[in-house]
Amino acid sequence: MATTKVLGALAAICVPFAAIAVPAQAATASTLSMRGADVSSLQRAMDVGAKYYTASGAAADPLDILKSAGVNYVRLRVWNNPASGYNNAAKVLAYARTVKAKGFKLLVDFHYSDTWADPGKQVKPAAWSSHPIGTLTTDVYNYTYSLCTSLKAQGTTPDSVQIGNEINVGMLWNDGKVAGNDFTNLSQLLKAGYNATKACNSGTQVVIHTADADSDAHARWFYDGIAAKGVPWDITGLSYYCNWHGTMANMTSVVADVRSRYGKPVVIAETAAPFTLNNADRTGNSITSACSGYPATWNGQGAAFAAVQSAAKAGGAIGVFYWEPTWIAVPGNGWDPADITNSGDGWDNMAVFNWTGVFNGAVSWTS
Secondary structure, eight states: OOOSSOOOOOGSOOOGGGGGGOOOOOOOOSSEEEEEEEEETTHHHHTOOOOBBBBTOOOOOHHHHHHHOOOOOOEEEESSTTTTTTTTTHHHHHHHHHHHHHHEEEEEEEEOOOOOOBBOBBBBBGGGGGGGGHHHHHHHHHHHEEEEEHHHHTTTSSSEEEEESOTTTBBBBTTTTBTTBBBBBHHHHHHHHHHHHHOOOOTTTEEEEEEEETTTHHHHHHHHHHHHHHOOEEEEEEEOHHHHHHHHHHHHHHHHHHHHHSOOOOEEEEOOOSSSSSSSSSSOOOSSSSTSSSSSSSHHHHHHHHHHHHHHHHHTOOEEEEEOTTTTOTTTTSOOTSTTTTTOOOOTTTTBTTSSHHHBBTTTOOO
């Protein structure tokens, strides 16, 4: 999630596109084939006793509720060594079995950190903290390959993976941070992650994800930069939150631009909308205003999400993922991985279940 808004470089310093060879533009997408939900906090929620209910109030498995609402793809983040254990490789391996048993496809989101990675912070895992770029490249390869092959061995091969999370100006800072428009180090890390994924399973799709749905200039600066270094990827991932990334019409334009420019499918890898501006616990809400024209109400949340899906599809996107729709404020499932038991939930007004765990029937994932 884009907890900090960091702008990319100005369009004037973009890599000249004429120097970059890209494949021909694909046909406009007519459907959203990747109808996703990032439920990374759900495993912990269930472990500490969270209860979920259908819109009519019947107790049910939250994954079943989401599936009935149209979800066909689950995204799970992985942190290297979080203090709480959630969401390390072992936890992801365990929950991947649950997800795949329900018939979902699986997207694994590698943060390459022990904690949150987003545009404003990309902290190396403690175990890699002293490693230079050459060693980090090996670290990324080995870690990615290890988790992917472990998932494959248990029959839960990931359908797609993200090499980094919202890496607007790089990852594994400072070694992998883009400085002075030099993408050399970052390109080595991204190639390592791509190569490890394909060595594990050639059919797994590699997503490179930024929070650059706000402008063509920012998206072009990043993706032109990695393309000029020969970085391969399969799907372009963008985050879109109206509070940080502008209008939905603008998002449509950015999606269409990157889709045409790089000739790759595009997904909105994260989005969400509030159903209230009130707060369920002592931790303040991360988002405190609604999208223009979509009030923070039960119906407003449903309408806002429907509009995001329509806007993404209008730009030719093939998928939209709702970020943490199941993260209700339940004691013991806090925001801080270093103090998950005592910290609160900053997303309780953005989930698609209310504070008693009842699903918002106005929300649906549509093709």
